[in-house]
Amino acid sequence: MACSSGNAKMSTSNANTPVLPPPQGNVDQTMKPVLFEIFGEMWNVQVRLGQGxxxxxxxxxxxxxxMAAVKEFQVDAQGGDYGYLKERSVLENIQGHKNIVTLYGVFTNHNPLGIATHCLLLELLDVSVSELLVRAxxxxxxxxxxxxxxxxxxxALCFLHREGYVHADLKPRNILWSPDDECFKLIDFGLSFKEGHQDVKYIQTDGYRAPEAEVQNSLAQAGLEGxxxxxxxxxxxxxxxxxxxxxxxxxxxxxxxxxxxxxxPAAIVDHIFSSNSVVYPAIPVYHLRDLIKSMLHSNPSSxxxxxxxxxxxxxxxxxxxHIEDLVLLPTPVLRLLNVIDDSHLYNDDEYEDIIEDMREECQKYGSVISLLIPKENPGKGQVFVEYANAGDSKEAQRQLTGRTFDGKFVVATFYPLxxxxxxYLYQTVQ
Incomplete structure (x- = not known):
């Protein structure tokens, strides 16, 4: 990627910039299997994203x-498949909402040892709220x-509850970002049940468990019915x-x-908010505080x-x-900052050369649908590159972050598609 003068090239030297998020999750590079046969087609296993x-x-x-995700259920000691049947049943009944993970299909995998396992083929999502909390x-x-x-x-909960279901395991790890749909989605319905027909004794995860669930779990552990x-x-x-x-x-x-x-609990919520109030504008803080307090009444009916x-x-x-938000949440659109000087925007020949050079460079990492460099604010001098999918955009961000252009370090963030x-090219908060 070069300016029209030909003397400003994109360097491959790395800068110590914090704009590139670390790889997602703790992955196991030695996982098995290496292939799944799904509906007559072979799919390569790239990495294990999680194991329960x-x-x-x-x-x-x-x-x-x-790209997709496969959830492979282990064969339990009794050879049963309750977990698989449970989650499959719930997912099949709640499909179609944009904030719930999409189930593409189900299949049986036969491994080299002759063991058959049940699998769900699911939409591939990205960073979880749990990971976002770590990076905060x-x-x-x-x-x-x-x-x-x-x-x-x-x-998602409105839809789920209208359908009569309780998720029963809502936690940061079960809320994931969809780069292509630009929204958060719920996953993992293994503990979900129809309200009034709870067929799961132990629900929710420690730290996110409601008081009434604590009581019920304790009764179940003692062999008593609530x-x-x-x-x-x-x-x-x-x-x-x-x-x-x-x-x-x-x-x-x-x-x-x-x-x-x-x-x-309300007093502790008030204390947390009063401790952080200087960082945030007052009125939204009060509204968020009241919203959270409305969810944390000990009495579920309140x-x-x-x-x-x-x-x-x-x-x-x-x-x-914030600019950090647009680094953490991938989308199909990449935004390059600290690249173009104003002087390059007002000479038509130079401007067209820059457009061509930018497109040529960015196409190395995926299919470019469109490219925009605004000549006026908002967005003046920023480079917006729309890729065919978020995977290409993520690869471009990984490759371009920390490179130098005309002596300046490139900052690459994502941008809402x-x-x-x-x-709408809004100014992000620094």
Whole structure:
């Protein structure tokens, strides 16, 4: 990539810049299997994304370069397949919502040892809220990101609860970002159940477990039956904790175990917000605080519903993303900063040469759909590159971040495709 003068080249030297996020998750490079035969086509296993007691999740690709996730269920000691049947049944009944992971299909895998395992072929998602919390470095996330996540999860819960289901394991690890749909989605419905027909004794994860679920789990452990099953209110409790962690930037597992929390959770929420209030504008902070408190009533009947939470004043306030947000959340659009001088924008010949050079360089990493370099603000001198998919955009960000152009270090962030398509080039908060 070069300017029209031919003396400014993109350098491959790396800068010590913080703009490139680390690889996702702790992956196991020695995983098995190496291939899945899915609907008559061979898919390569690229990496294991996660492993639990009952299942492993892999990122896979086909010969057509399609990408997906496979959740392979382990054969239990009794040879049963309850976990697989449970999650398959729930997913098949709740398909079609933009904030719930898409199930492409189901298949049986026969490994070289002759063991058959049941598998789900799922939409491949990206970074989880759990990873975002780790990267927040105890500073908390921006209002834009918190609002985006809260709205997406509440939309999913509205749909889920209307269909009569309780997720029952809402936690940061089960909320993932979709780069192509630009939204957060819920995954992992292995503990989900129809409200009024709870067929799972132990629900929710420690740190995100509602008080009534704690009681029921304790009774189940003692071999006793509770009066009734848990309701959709347990999901709202979990979301309240998640949003409080996103705001504070700290894990609250020990806090929610404390006696002070059990006596008066609202007081602790107030304390957390008063400690962070200088960092955020006052009015949105109050609205977010009240929204979270509405989800954390100890009495489930007093807790907000997902539908009621969505009409909180917090969602009526528009926010701009921080530059860190656009580094953390991949999209098909890449934005290059610190590349073009104003002097290059007003000479038509130079400008066209820059466009051509930029397109040539960016096409090395994937199929470029469009490229824009605004001559005026907003976005003046920034390079916006729309790729065919977020995978290509991520590869370009990885390759271009830290390179030098005309003596300046390139900063590469992502940019919302929806805003780019509308021609909305907002100024991000630094």
């Amino acid at each position: 007691v009952s299942a492993s999740v892999y990122r896979v690709s086909s010969g057509r370069a399609s 470095s105890n500073q908390g996330h921006s209002m834009w990101l918190i609002q985006h996540c809260a709205r997406d999860v509440l939309e 009066d009734s099953g848990c309701t959709s209110a347990v999901d709202l409790w979990s979301l309240g904790i998640i949003l409080l962690e996103m705001f504070s930037g700290i894990k609250l597992k020990e806090t929610v175990k404390s006696q002070e929390w059990k006596d008066n 807790r907000s519903t997902a539908e009621a939470a969505l009409i909180s004043p917090f969602f009526s306030i528009p926010f701009a993303p 929806s805003a780019y398509k509308r021609g």
